[in-house]
Amino acid sequence: MSNNMMDDVEKILFSEEELTARIREMGAAITADYAGKEILMIGILRGAVFFMADLARAVKQTVAIDFMAVSSYGAATSSSGVVRILKDLDEDVANKHVLIVEDIIDSGLTLNYLMENLWSRKPASIKICTLLNKPERRKVEVPIAYNGFTIPDYFVIGYGLDYAEKYRNLPFIGVLKPEAYAG
């Protein structure tokens, strides 16, 4: 790589190939479960963008896509617990089958808020699909329908996940070296 992103990576947790294989399986499961139903995928900006782009192409039926942006982490490595909507949906979700697409569920605070908020808009159904699940850090339970990988309490980066807006374009999921956020 032409810059120093790799110097801040402690280890690779999931390679590009492992991500591709798992996402293909998740797409197949979603395709089977939603047969005959139209899916509205809602990606949570910005981390979920890479995952959602690959997941949507692994689903072999029509999907509509939309995005929401909420604030929680900013430049911190743990959630403040206060969630605000920064960008709302463009679509009306009433009577739609909503599939929320996240890159990671950590404390669960972001999704807990989003589930409550979206249910009030009367969709036909809501399910959650996350690439990564970090259950050790959970503060509030959220029902996960599709989970790519369960991980220990590491701060991870890459494939959409950032630390202070860096590393999102790494093609794998890696663990950030503690020095990289200490200094």
Ligand SMILES: O=P(O)(O)OC[C@H]1O[C@H](OP(=O)(O)OP(=O)(O)O)[C@H](O)[C@@H]1O
């Ligand atoms: O379960 P939680 O503790 O709420 O954490 C998960 C949320 O935090 C991250 O987003 P972040 O706020 O970093 O925004 P980003 O996707 O733009 O990086 C991640 O993408 C999830 O949306």
Ligand code: HPA
């Ligand atoms: O481990 C993580 N990495 C990046 N962003 C995050 N948001 C919640 N957990 C994480």
Ligand SMILES: [Mg+2]
């Ligand atoms: Mg982030």
